[in-house]
Amino acid sequence: MTYLGWVTTYGPTYLDALGWTAVIAVLASVGAIVWGCALLLVRLAGGRWGARAVDAYVQVFRNTPVLLPIYLIYFGFPLVGLPWPAAVCGGLALVLQNGAYVSEILRGSFKAIDRVQFDAAKSIGLSPWSAFRKVVLPQVLVYSIPSLGNQVVLLLKDTSLLSAITVTELTMQAKLLTEQTGAAYEAFAVVAVLYLVLVAGAEALFRAAQRAVRWSR
């Protein structure tokens, strides 16, 4: 069978897998950014112990390969009575690890904000929580857009690891088709193109976001 013949025959079978990869990547990205914001808040407002706890958390997740939490959650949770679906377990592992990275990205951006703004916020009567939510966080997020875009691309590619725990995302589909048809080159070339498309989409989205905030300022 020619390459083209193979692609037209088996190409459509990738659609479901493409959907899984996209949905998991989008939900996990949103989750990771929200979780990163929460970690930043604890670091800023949680006192010395809060900051230390976040530090420890970041160290643990930044210094372990993400496959580890994926395995740990998928195979460990049933032992404590939580047999969550594989996609949820894998997504959670991606959120936990990428949240650690996101919190560090946000911390970097936070340092770029002028301290005077806190006094200004206080002087117009904003509570610390309101100041964080209305003044600090939006700016932190805007400064972070390029780095967050990078992180989302990394997360998107890490979804391939979910193939280890039965999730039929793109990489698993390629593995299944390789075993089924023996056509390893074709199977993985199609996947490479599909990842490329997804990553290009994510990058375009973040570039658009950056342009939009530049416009508004």
Added chain:
Amino acid sequence: MSRGLLRDARAALAVLVLLLIVTPAVAEEKSRLDMVLERGKLIVVTMSTAPPFAFNDDKGQLVGFDIDIVRLLATALFKDPGKVEFVVVTAEGRWPAIESGRADMGVGGTTVYPDRAVRVAFTRGFIDSGVSVLVSKKSGIKSIADLNQDKHTIANLNNPQMADRAKRFFPKTKVLTFDTPSGQFLAVRSGRANALQIDTPTADYFASQSKDDFEVLPGLLGASQNNAIYLKPGDFKWWLWLDTAVAELRTGSWYPQYSETYQKWFGKHPPPQKFYLQPQ
């Protein structure tokens, strides 16, 4: 999408397409047999997750029945069982390793199927295999009929033969598909699944390793099968040498070495050298 991005994507696509066209076009004229003899060592692709065929022992050394068979081949080629380089891959990594020419041949609990033989060539089988079901003792499953209920879950490997067997023998059972045998075993240990299907000798090996946790169900899923050496198709000289070597091991001049290896890993005599000869 900005112009630059579009250009990047186009360039990346072009590189991919080029790779697709160039890779398989590299022609192979010389027989692998001559290449192997010139090189002075055999390059063999294998899995390391199929005990007792090919696996890592307590010291992390790659050992097993299939590994010893390869060492016998190296002895025949170079008078030295050590002249082998093993390339360890996962199950689906076997075919591209052969297709790309990265390895001369492959072993490792690999079963011959006609649909597989479209893409890779096989020698005749060098050991019988079959597929059995390994269950967790806790599950209380005693037979393949027991397993066929929607409250049970079976852990499969990602090859289509596994999926076909699941549909045929226990259509009601839920199926989880893993990319490694270790995933299958973890699934049963963690309670994600109650059972897994795997090559009979591997199932026996694991059941004997943890008698309290696992049990092999009586009966095979389907027929007795052949595990064989696989190689890139189209190289008659190389295939002929390997097939002749396997024939000699199974039924001919090297049967004593074969028998010794068989007894080392399976603790029993191999099938008789020839059906009309009494086992000695």
